[in-house]
Structures are given as C-alpha cells and as structure tokens.
Amino acid sequence: MSSKVTRRQFLNYSLMGVGSFMAAGMILPMGRFALDPLFKDAAAGSDIQTSIKVSEITEEPTKVDFTYNQKDAWYESEVTEFAWVYKDGDKLIALSPVCKHLGCTVTWAGDDGNPDKFFCPCHNGLYTKDGNNVPGTPPRGPLDQYEVGDKDGFVTIGKRFENELVK
Template sequence: MSRRQFLSYTLGGATAFMGAGMIVPMLRFAVDPVLQPKTEAAWVKVVEETKITETPASFKFKVHQVDGWWESDPELEAWISKDKAGNIFALNPTCKHLGCTVDWNSNPAFKDQYYCPCHGAHYTADGKNLAVAPLPLDQYELKTENGFVYVGQLGPNKRAQ
C-alpha cells in the first residue's frame, strides 16, 4: 500500500466517522416520534346529558394532541343527538367526499339531513351517506358519566351499516 492510498483511506474513514457522528443524532431526532407507541384518545367532556335531544346539535370541544414534536389544542366539533330508543351518539361533521364541513338542516331541499355545501353530499341523522359521498360520517366513541357526555376516539360509523 502506498503512502498516498494510506492517507486517502485514513482521511476518508475519519470523514465518514465524523459525518456519521453528526447524521445519526439528526436521524434519531426525526424518527423518534414515529417509534413512540400510539395512545388511545382521552375522553373529553363535551356537554351535559340533559341538553341532548333527538335533533342533532353541534358542540365544540378542545383536545390535546401531539404531532411528533408539536403539541397543540385544536378545537373540534361533534354533532350529538339521541336516536328514537334514547341512545346518545356523536358524529364528526367532516364530509367523506372531500372533507368539507356538513351542517344539519341547512338546505331546505334536504330536510332533516346533514348537508355538505361544497358538492351536495347529504346524510341521514345516523350519518348514512345518501348521495355523492362514498362513506357515512365518522362516529365518535361516547360515554355518559355523572350527567355529562364524553367523546373519545373517532372511528367508522357503526350506526349506518
């Protein structure tokens, strides 16, 4: 091995070692949030149980969320109502067509339905899709405790099957 090859290999190895020493912590910082275990959504108190009727009503609530290294407290919305049997349920107002926000009874042509003003999708009171949207509105897990309604994890609609 010549002196020139030895110096090239030594300089290259030292450079690679120092470069790895800088890159590995940066990669760990970027990948660490992905490696953290997922947690279930916490139950959030939304409204008193006595305020829930058979007519869907919109209720806003804040949740604490962590996206990687960013923590925030966004305000979310749920349409909460009772069915004819008196069971309380909560629906997410995000349209399953293109993500606009639906509203209850906002269009006279679709009485007693959720209606999306963006592209005309509409849903039943249970969130079942009737036109345009490919899926029903998502449903929050829900529990009642000490006279209050709590919402939890958002998931697929179990009522509109």
C-alpha cells in the same frame, strides 16, 4: 520497534474517523425516528370532556363543541372542533361534521326540503341521521363517528373512526 506513524497510516486513520462521524450522523437520526414512539408518554384519557350535559342531548342532533391542544413541531395551539351528538334510545351517537366528498361542514336540517337530514352546502350532498350518504348525492361514503361517552354527567368525545351504524 518504531512508534512513528507513516503518512499512509495517518491518512487511513483520518479517513476512518471522518467516515465514522458521517455514518453516525446519518444512522442516529434514523434510529431516533424508529425508537421515538417508545419514548413518548401514553395519552392518559384521550376523551375530551365537553360543557354539554348528557341530559341536554335529545334524539335531534345537537352541535357539541370540544377543544384540545395540538402540537405541530415546536408550535402548540388550541383547536376547537365540533361533533353532531344525539341519542338513539339510551345510546349516545356522535358524528363528524366533515363531508366525505370535499371536506365541507355539514349541518343538520340545513336544507328546507330535507329537514331530517344532514346537508352539505358545497354540492347539495345529503346524509341520513345515522350518517349514511343518500344515493344520488355527491358524498362518497358515510360520515365518520366519534367515540362518545358520559363522564360526571357531561358528554365526552374520543377518537374518530369509520361509521359503524350503516354497515
């Protein structure tokens, strides 16, 4: 038996090898993308503690700032946002300041004619204290809510979710 490799066999081996590398180059990134959530660490305690004490919160909505780290690809930055927090009896309520119409920032008592409502200056949109949009004004839906809590006497802000106060 001869151990020589013919030209046809050599070409076949070469094409199979190159094809295998090309297939692996396409399949491995897709596999990594599909399995990436398994490799990430679970966020330990996603609630962000603020510098505002729960005892300072009243029935009047208060602006509460919170800061967190955001990672965009290789760039990591510190982001500061805020929520409108108030007490409803013994319960803490936190509302998003982002208008559902165009994403503008709403203010509490920002309109002299409506001192007990959230006001969006973009198109004169109004929201009630519980975040519900006032009929006849531009907003399409209620303000979102944040998970809110109490840790060591300070307000904590969690994930944002759809408003459950007005449903």
